[in-house]
Amino acid sequence: MxxxxxxxxxxxxxxxxxxxxxxxxxxxxxxxxxxxxxxxxxxxxxxxxxxxxxxxxxxxxxxxxxxxxxxxxxxxYPKENLVSGNLTIKQAEAFLSKRNILAKAFVQGIADNIYEVLYHYYRHDKLEVKDTLDWIKNTVPIYLKNENLNIKQILRIEGETWQRFYSDFKYFLPEDFVFNKRVKRPPDNPMNALISFGNSILYSKTVAQIYNTHLNQTISFLHEPSEGRFSLSLDLSEVFKPAIVYKTIFELVNTKKLKVTKHFDRKYNYCLLNTAGKTIFVQAIEEKFDEVFEHKRLKRKISYKTAIKLDGYKLIKFIIEGKEFKPFNLKEMV
Structure with a gap:
């Protein structure tokens, strides 16, 4: 850690x-x-x-x-010292005029990273995931090229991408950790408990990384800006979920470091990680945040945690300079 x-x-x-x-x-x-x-x-x-x-x-x-x-x-967090009124104005302008462009980029980024995670299992003889791989590779880009898509239609494409991903869990996870659908509040089984817990940690880590940029936390593009949450962190963290949260979950489950009978509490209609389970998960996901890889384009070593902040800087370049925004992609790793 x-x-x-x-x-x-x-x-x-x-x-x-x-x-x-x-x-x-x-x-x-x-x-x-x-x-x-x-x-x-x-x-x-x-x-x-x-x-x-x-x-x-x-x-x-x-x-x-x-x-x-x-x-x-x-x-x-401390009083923000990286505040830019000029960037906030331009960020709001981007929301009004270029929201769909950025929303599509986030969804394509999510799909690309899900593809890389599933392709790992395809290469290890889990051939059943091929239908999802083909859909992501061939269908998602066609959908997203439609210039007339509104934000609700873009979100539906995102939702279907996640759902197809979930439906493939049964091919490479133990039966105890397979689930039928995503249930958040409260999680109703061990896998939903792991996803909710992991997503919460990733979201908070993203909040901290955006704090170190000049971006306004409340102006988002894929998610609706709303009171009471840092919706931009929801945008940036989505792309990293396959690479950080799900890879951490799959490793812990498939190596049996987390066990249904030992690391979860079930009460009424919900299921939660117990303290021992949380401790194991926290250790693993923090190691993932700190994991260093060679970045193909930057030609230097960075950590996943740094990659989150770099996506913030890439977003600033789009907002200020109009440079194409391409979120983190697992293919960038050497």
Whole structure:
């Protein structure tokens, strides 16, 4: 796990102790040097006070809060110092005049990365996924070339792409982790629980990466801008879901590091990762964020986490300079 990222899995209090972070619970006290922390993920009920938040703000620490069910609740981050009124105006103008262009680019990016994930299994004799591969390769680009598509039609193409992806899980996952449909609130089986938890972490990580750009978090293109959420993070994170969330899930499930009987709690109509399961998943997905690969076009090594921020910069180049926006593609990896 990245040395700058800390996860708090249990209930307790976070306080300032001199120039250190103190986490206190019924097991005792834990101290973290302030200079070693960049992000904190509070995965349980955690109490904070203004004295600690003032310290966090001055140190540039971003804090993400999740509720008992593993859903993202919100993010505290320091006062934005990378603010550009000019970019915000141009970002809004792009939403009004070029939204469909960007929405199509995001959907094509999602489809391309799903293709690469499925192709891995096709090469390992899971030939049943070929129908989905062919549909993504041949049909999706034709649909998206239609200049008359509205945003609802673009979203329907995205939805069908995900649904075809889900329908292929039965060909390469254990039976316990196969599911019939995506159910979010609450997740009703182990796979839906993993997807919801992973997507929440990816979304919060994307919020933190966009914070380091001049982009306005609330002006999005594929998702509807709305009150109460950073919808641009939803846009950027979608493209990375196949590469980060799903590859992490498939590896943990197929290597049996996560087991239905050991790492999930079922209550009434919902299913959630227990603390042991969350710990295993968090370790794996943080390793994925920090995984370094050689970028073909940039000709240098970058991490997945950096790739998220680079997509933000690519979006800025589209907005300011009109340069074609092509989101992250797994084919960019050497």
């Amino acid at each position: 990245s040395s700058g990222t800390k996860y708090i899995m249990s209930m307790g209090d976070i306080k300032r102790k001199d120039n250190s972070i103190l986490f206190k619970n019924d097991k005792g006290n834990s101290y973290l040097p302030i200079e070693s922390v960049k992000e904190i993920y509070c995965m349980n009920e955690v109490n904070v006070n203004s004295k600690f938040l003032d310290l966090a703000a001055k140190a540039g620490i971003i804090i993400h809060f999740f509720n008992y069910y593993g859903y993202y609740s919100g993010t505290f």
